[in-house]
Amino acid sequence: MIGFLAFSVSRAWQGFWRNAAMSLAATATMTLMLLLLAGFFIVQNGLLAGLAFVEQKVEVVADLRATATEADVADVRARIAALPEVREVTFVSKEEALRRYREARTAQGEEDHTRYVDDNPLRASLEVKLRDPADFGTVMDSLRADPAVERVKNITDLVNRVITVTDFLRTAGLAILAVIGAIVLFIIINTIRLAVVGRAEEIEIMRLVGASDAFIRWPFVFEGALVGLLGAAITLATIGAFADPLGAFMFDFFRVLPIRVGAIARDVSLLVLGSGVGLGVVGAWISVRTYLIR
Amino acid sequence: MTLDAVTDRPAHEGSPERGLEPGPWDPPARRDLLVLNDVTKRYPNGREALRDVDLVIPEGDFVFLVGPSGAGKSTLMKLIIRDELATSGEVVLDGEDLARLPRRKVPRVRRKIGTVFQDYKLLPGKTVRENVAFALEVTGTPRGRIRPAVERALRHVGLTGQAEQFPRQLSGGEQQRTAIARALVHDPRLVIADEPTGNLDPLISWEIIQLLLRINELGVTVLMATHDADVVTALRKRVVALDEGRVIRDEIGGGYHRRG
Numbered sequence: 001m002i003g004f005l006a007f008s009v010s011r012a013w014q015g016f017w018r019n020a021a022m023s024l025a026a027t028a029t030m031t032l033m034l035l036l037l038a039g040f041f042i043v044q045n046g047l048l049a050g051l052a053f054v055e056q057k058v059e060v061v062a063d064l065r066a067t068a069t070e071a072d073v074a075d076v077r078a079r080i081a082a083l084p085e086v087r088e089v090t091f092v093s094k095e096e097a098l099r100r101y102r103e104a105r106t107a108q109g110e111e112d113h114t115r116y117v118d119d120n121p122l123r124a125s126l127e128v129k130l131r132d133p134a135d136f137g138t139v140m141d142s143l144r145a146d147p148a149v150e151r152v153k154n155i156t157d158l159v160n161r162v163i164t165v166t167d168f169l170r171t172a173g174l175a176i177l178a179v180i181g182a183i184v185l186f187i188i189i190n191t192i193r194l195a196v197v198g199r200a201e202e203i204e205i206m207r208l209v210g211a212s213d214a215f216i217r218w219p220f221v222f223e224g225a226l227v228g229l230l231g232a233a234i235t236l237a238t239i240g241a242f243a244d245p246l247g248a249f250m251f252d253f254f255r256v257l258p259i260r261v262g263a264i265a266r267d268v269s270l271l272v273l274g275s276g277v278g279l280g281v282v283g284a285w286i287s288v289r290t291y292l293i294r
Numbered sequence: 295m296t297l298d299a300v301t302d303r304p305a306h307e308g309s310p311e312r313g314l315e316p317g318p319w320d321p322p323a324r325r326d327l328l329v330l331n332d333v334t335k336r337y338p339n340g341r342e343a344l345r346d347v348d349l350v351i352p353e354g355d356f357v358f359l360v361g362p363s364g365a366g367k368s369t370l371m372k373l374i375i376r377d378e379l380a381t382s383g384e385v386v387l388d389g390e391d392l393a394r395l396p397r398r399k400v401p402r403v404r405r406k407i408g409t410v411f412q413d414y415k416l417l418p419g420k421t422v423r424e425n426v427a428f429a430l431e432v433t434g435t436p437r438g439r440i441r442p443a444v445e446r447a448l449r450h451v452g453l454t455g456q457a458e459q460f461p462r463q464l465s466g467g468e469q470q471r472t473a474i475a476r477a478l479v480h481d482p483r484l485v486i487a488d489e490p491t492g493n494l495d496p497l498i499s500w501e502i503i504q505l506l507l508r509i510n511e512l513g514v515t516v517l518m519a520t521h522d523a524d525v526v527t528a529l530r531k532r533v534v535a536l537d538e539g540r541v542i543r544d545e546i547g548g549g550y551h552r553r554g
Binding site (some may be wrong): 205209 | 397402404416474480
């Protein structure tokens with residue numbers, strides 16, 4: 001069995017180079033398709049990262065009563081932080097609020113009206129960051145229920161709009177990736193099929209001379225795998241070469257560091273290798289099959 | 295080649311099927327290598343390529359299969375190598391009913407047959423030696439046994455000198471001899487030749503026929519479809535004539551055309 005497979009591999013290698021023009025054309029097509037697939041996959045990941053970044057900015061802000069004691073504040077803070085929907089709670093003191101206000105006004109070149117007032121009119125507040133923006137309602141209600149809270153900023157409309165947009169973009173991104181995936185699949189399988197059609201006479205002679213189906217099929221399957229492997233290797237090498245400029249582009253475009261380079265590198269490699277070899281093998285298998293079923 | 299008058303007698307006189315005991319002068323009973331029993335082949339479009347064909351070819355026979363184009367000669371060949379299945383009737387090769395044969399056993403049966411075609415069907419990327427060896431490689435024969443068998447086959451057809459050449463460097467006759475060597479290399483019981491001299495000039499055609507006759511003398515059964523009327527008539531071998539799918543003549547010593 002091993003001997004047979006080894007023999008098939010060596011025949012596949014010979015077959016690949018004996019039909020070099022066809023094999024290399026198939027490899028070129030494979031490479032281009034895999035680059036397309038990998039490219040969209042990376043962009044998709046950048047998109048998702050960008051969306052997550054935006055969603056994380058959604059926060060519920062609750063103004064605390066001027067009469068709230070430190071104990072009350074600590075209380076509500078702990079309680080909210082304990083909520084499963086909450087990622088982080090930040091306390092902004094009155095002084096800090098005043099400072100921010102003044103900074104903002106100065107930056108905008110506006111007058112600072114608080115100069116005319118003795119007391120600090122601003123309230124202390126809690127800024128609550130959520131795990132999932134969709135949970136804002138629960139957190140808002142929880143905050144409103146607390147006696148120490150004076151007022152909760154109503155961000156319902158804002159959050160709903162954000163969620164609508166991000167959901168749409170996520171779905172669109174997925175849909176486009178699926179379409180690209182289908183295109184890549186179709187073109188690769190067809191390319192391999194073309195390459196096999198070019199060897200129809202060879203297959204015919206093998207059948208006449210009494211070769212078994214396995215004897216005919218396996219070298220072609222390995223040739224398909226070889227085309228896939230070569231295409232994947234070239235694709236990954238190309239992406240690797242452009243990894244740095246690509247990373248910079250992603251950063252500029254999406255304003256985020258596109259995930260950790262390590263994780264996406266692994267995912268892209270798996271995708272490209274898996275698709276290349278997988279489609280090469282499947283394409284060869286079904287193409288040879290059409291000549292064997294008589 | 296003698297031109298003795300040979301009486302027009304049906305094949306297998308003295309065979310048990312005809313109820314006659316073989317006498318002392320009859321040749322020893324031979325196995326039936328190929329039996330077609332009431333075979334009809336109808337294609338999906340309705341065309342009947344073969345109708346009610348009965349044919350028995352004992353081992354060692356040399357049979358010419360003649361008939362106009364479209365008579366069914368090639369279809370008959372396809373049935374024998376199980377490239378097609380009969381619509382009705384039985385095709386039995388060396389005792390095995392081809393219709394009952396499971397797919398995975400078909401290659402094994404094909405290896406009992408050597409095929410020779412009008413267009414040679416050689417692999418252009420392989421040398422003469424490699425083309426001949428190919429027939430053994432596909433059967434999984436160990437490399438050590440392939441070499442001597444290939445040399446033997448090449449000697450038989452007289453191509454030892456051209457063993458390293460590629461088909462495009464050979465003449466038509468040499469290419470056909472390569473094909474014949476490939477057909478022989480695995481010691482087949484039966485050699486089927488579908489118009490082997492169709493692309494060759496008369497002199498070379500004659501050489502090829504001689505080669506096939508020599509092979510037949512060694513005990514290999516030969517079935518040859520041909521349009522070459524002169525050769526058939528001159529050789530006075532068994533002639534099976536097809537017309538519109540039916541066997542209209544089956545005689546030993548027959549000519550290409552019906553006498554009289």
